[in-house]
Amino acid sequence: MKVETSIMLNSVNDSEPSNAYSDSLVDRKAAVKVTIQPCQPKSLTHLPKRPPVDIAFSDLTYTVSEGGAKKHEKTILKSVSGRLRSGELTAIMGPSGAGKSTLLNILTGYKTSGTEGSITINGHERNLSQFRKLSCYIMQDNQLHANLTVEEAMNVATALKLGKDLTKAARKDVISEILDTLGLQEHKTTMTSNLSGGQKKRLSIALELVNNPPIMFFDEPTSGLDSSSCFQCISLLKTLSRGGRTIICTIHQPSARLFEMFDHLYTLAEGQCVYQGSTLQLVPFLSTLNLVCPSYHNPASFLIEVSCGEYGDNVRKLVTAINNGKHDIRNGKPFPKSEALNNAVVPLSDSDKKKINGSNLSSEIPEVDKMAHSNKENNVVLMYNNDIVKDSSNAASGSAPAVILDLSDEKDKDNVTTTLLENALPSSQRRYATSELTQFFIVLKRTLLFSRRDWTLMYLRLFAHILVGFLIGALYYDIGNDGAKVLSNLGFLFFNMLFLMYTSMTITILSFPLEMPVLIKENFNRWYSLRSYYLAITLSDLPFQTIFCVVYVSIVYYLTSQPPSWDRFNMFLAACLLISFVAQSVGLVVGAAMNVQNGVFLAPVMSVPFLLFSGFFVSFDAIPIYLRWITYLSYIRYGFEATALATYGFGRKKLQCFQAYCHFKDPTTTLEELDMTKSSFFLDMVALIAIFFILRISAFVFLRWKLISSR
Numbered sequence: 001m002k003v004e005t006s007i008m009l010n011s012v013n014d015s016e017p018s019n020a021y022s023d024s025l026v027d028r029k030a031a032v033k034v035t036i037q038p039c040q041p042k043s044l045t046h047l048p049k050r051p052p053v054d055i056a057f058s059d060l061t062y063t064v065s066e067g068g069a070k071k072h073e074k075t076i077l078k079s080v081s082g083r084l085r086s087g088e089l090t091a092i093m094g095p096s097g098a099g100k101s102t103l104l105n106i107l108t109g110y111k112t113s114g115t116e117g118s119i120t121i122n123g124h125e126r127n128l129s130q131f132r133k134l135s136c137y138i139m140q141d142n143q144l145h146a147n148l149t150v151e152e153a154m155n156v157a158t159a160l161k162l163g164k165d166l167t168k169a170a171r172k173d174v175i176s177e178i179l180d181t182l183g184l185q186e187h188k189t190t191m192t193s194n195l196s197g198g199q200k201k202r203l204s205i206a207l208e209l210v211n212n213p214p215i216m217f218f219d220e221p222t223s224g225l226d227s228s229s230c231f232q233c234i235s236l237l238k239t240l241s242r243g244g245r246t247i248i249c250t251i252h253q254p255s256a257r258l259f260e261m262f263d264h265l266y267t268l269a270e271g272q273c274v275y276q277g278s279t280l281q282l283v284p285f286l287s288t289l290n291l292v293c294p295s296y297h298n299p300a301s302f303l304i305e306v307s308c309g310e311y312g313d314n315v316r317k318l319v320t321a322i323n324n325g326k327h328d329i330r331n332g333k334p335f336p337k338s339e340a341l342n343n344a345v346v347p348l349s350d351s352d353k354k355k356i357n358g359s360n361l362s363s364e365i366p367e368v369d370k371m372a373h374s375n376k377e378n379n380v381v382l383m384y385n386n387d388i389v390k391d392s393s394n395a396a397s398g399s400a401p402a403v404i405l406d407l408s409d410e411k412d413k414d415n416v417t418t419t420l421l422e423n424a425l426p427s428s429q430r431r432y433a434t435s436e437l438t439q440f441f442i443v444l445k446r447t448l449l450f451s452r453r454d455w456t457l458m459y460l461r462l463f464a465h466i467l468v469g470f471l472i473g474a475l476y477y478d479i480g481n482d483g484a485k486v487l488s489n490l491g492f493l494f495f496n497m498l499f500l501m502y503t504s505m506t507i508t509i510l511s512f513p514l515e516m517p518v519l520i521k522e523n524f525n526r527w528y529s530l531r532s533y534y535l536a537i538t539l540s541d542l543p544f545q546t547i548f549c550v551v552y553v554s555i556v557y558y559l560t561s562q563p564p565s566w567d568r569f570n571m572f573l574a575a576c577l578l579i580s581f582v583a584q585s586v587g588l589v590v591g592a593a594m595n596v597q598n599g600v601f602l603a604p605v606m607s608v609p610f611l612l613f614s615g616f617f618v619s620f621d622a623i624p625i626y627l628r629w630i631t632y633l634s635y636i637r638y639g640f641e642a643t644a645l646a647t648y649g650f651g652r653k654k655l656q657c658f659q660a661y662c663h664f665k666d667p668t669t670t671l672e673e674l675d676m677t678k679s680s681f682f683l684d685m686v687a688l689i690a691i692f693f694i695l696r697i698s699a700f701v702f703l704r705w706k707l708i709s710s711r
């Protein structure tokens with residue numbers, strides 16, 4: 001994003017109205033005025049129409065139960081109220097642990113349980129499903145897919161979020177306009193992993209902007225950015241709010257420069273609201289409570305310090321003054337009743353009234369008269385549309401004015417573009433912009449693209465299969481038809497199972513949990529359904545796994561001289577393929593249910609019983625009866641049995657014997673030894689297919705549970 005900075009030198013005196021509030025408040029004697037104008041389009045003309053949305057919440061309480069054996073309830077938000085308007089950039093601020101993220105999560109609908117109180121949208125009780133279609137939540141960590149370029153990521157977002165609504169050409173225009181607006185046009189061929197922190201943040205915004213949601217929530221949008229990137233980011237949010245959107249973000253402690261850019265401030269301390277209103281009114285409001293922000297001090301820092309108790313226990317006083325968010329300290333509106341403001345009333349002069357004549361505030365002039373003239377007659381600044389109408393503050397002494405009243409018409413915001421906004425909320429809309437089939441194909445295409453670009457997932461895996469294939473081939477070279485080496489050949493069959501199981505299982509355990517944050521974000525922001533996503537990722541890796549398995553099996557089958565028959569080779573391959581698909585499903589279940597650390601430990605440990613009961617170490621008859629049921633659950637057993645039958649079953653002729661006596665010369669002897677004479681290759685295949693489906697369904701259930709429980 002390009003930012004143009006123009007510096008104007010202005011003489012500021014009491015007779016000449018100034019349009020810089022900050023000058024009057026922070027440095028009354030300064031003669032330098034700095035105006036920074038982001039040079040970006042003020043409206044995004046191609047975006048679909050959206051309604052303006054105001055959010056109000058009242059008596060919002062959020063409780064969690066915590067503790068071990070002795071559970072107790074902890075109230076994080078304590079009956080807070082507030083109102084967040086369209087066309088405004090709102091900051092939710094407060095000390096660490098005040099409840100900012102909790103409030104944001106509740107307002108977005110990300111957290112729903114444990115909440116009491118009401119949330120209304122444009123005056124109507126919030127319908128969460130409808131609300132989710134109107135809003136987007138941009139989380140703190142950008143949650144982007146690393147293996148896509150900016151343009152590809154935008155293509156996926158527009159295809160999923162605009163779908164049939166726009167033609168391909170129109171979608172291209174939308175992308176181009178958004179990338180232009182957000183200053184990403186020149187980076188459109190850059191991989192998202194190579195973008196800078198600020199660019200990633202802008203891309204996250206760009207992806208959500210394609211369907212022009214009227215409400216946008218941001219969790220700490222400036223975290224990890226340098227001051228210039230912070231400024232660019234907040235400028236962008238300001239521009240978005242000027243497009244009629246409701247922009248809400250949590251922010252820790254903005255610099256004075258950033259603070260001024262917010263229209264509305266909602267501050268929490270200890271789970272309660274200590275300030276709600278315009279940023280302009282913060283200092284005067286605090287001064288009415290005898291909390292005077294020192295000159296040259298950042299008002300945001302001052303409020304945080306007050307909230308942290310650095311100036312005594314003022315939280316209760318602030319919460320009472322603001323009625324825990326029920327009051328709103330807005331420009332041109334009276335402060336909540338306070339002694340300082342209710343004393344002597346001195347009428348406005350004719351010239352004061354002339355300045356605000358014609359504005360729709362004229363009806364409020366008596367009130368303004370009353371407010372603007374407190375008993376501290378020399379400490380009042382009256383403003384209209386950023387001009388000082390009256391300044392009776394003690395500017396010469398440099399002291400902060402007690403009261404600054406900005407009489408500007410709230411609706412008359414500069415550059416507010418509401419032309420794209422409809423007046424009513426859409427009554428009925430589909431849950432997703434595209435059909436589940438379309439979502440499936442878009443996600444499948446995207447996943448195939450990742451796979452192609454993921455070096456570990458593709459090339460390392462292929463290399464490992466070829467390398468291990470040749471190693472095994474060399475180790476067990478030409479033993480397949482040797483009657484004296486049948487036991488070694490059985491070891492080879494078992495090792496196949498082991499290798500295919502671990503390679504396909506661990507890669508999924510390692511890669512799948514990394515997808516979770518992106519899945520949570522995209523699914524929450526209604527890009528696609530979990531079903532379409534799951535089906536796509538389930539199918540996307542099967543072709544690759546098939547290729548690796550075919551390559552590996554072809555190498556080892558040939559080098560170890562297994563029976564040279566296509567039928568037997570195909571049976572052998574089918575068993576190996578099913579084993580790798582089943583193991584991959586185990587990886588999906590583990591990856592969906594737990595994090596990488598737990599998964600990489602637990603999955604191999606959990607596989608041990610299946611390996612023990614595979615029939616290689618102990619034959620079925622030798623297993624104690626009460627443990628035999630485990631063999632029926634062991635997919636390794638079915639795989640091992642199927643490959644043994646493909647190798648030694650189906651009336652295979654006697655093997656060659658180069659020694660005086662070969663006990664396993666007759667393949668039937670081998671099958672008898674393994675208790676496999678009555679086994680059926682067909683049933684082994686059926687069992688593996690059944691386990692495959694059960695595991696894939698279980699993984700979906702776990703994934704669904706994980707998505708719900710992550711909130």
Ligand SMILES: Nc1ncnc2c1ncn2[C@@H]1O[C@H](COP(=O)(O)OP(=O)(O)OP(=O)(O)O)[C@@H](O)[C@H]1O
Binds near residue numbers: 102
């Ligand atoms: N599930 C939970 N169980 C117990 N305590 C919780 C839970 N969720 C949040 N809290 C507590 O609630 C308080 C508010 O948390 P929250 O994350 O909303 O704070 P925050 O204002 O966003 O802080 P920060 O700026 O440090 O991110 C903290 O004290 C936190 O420990």
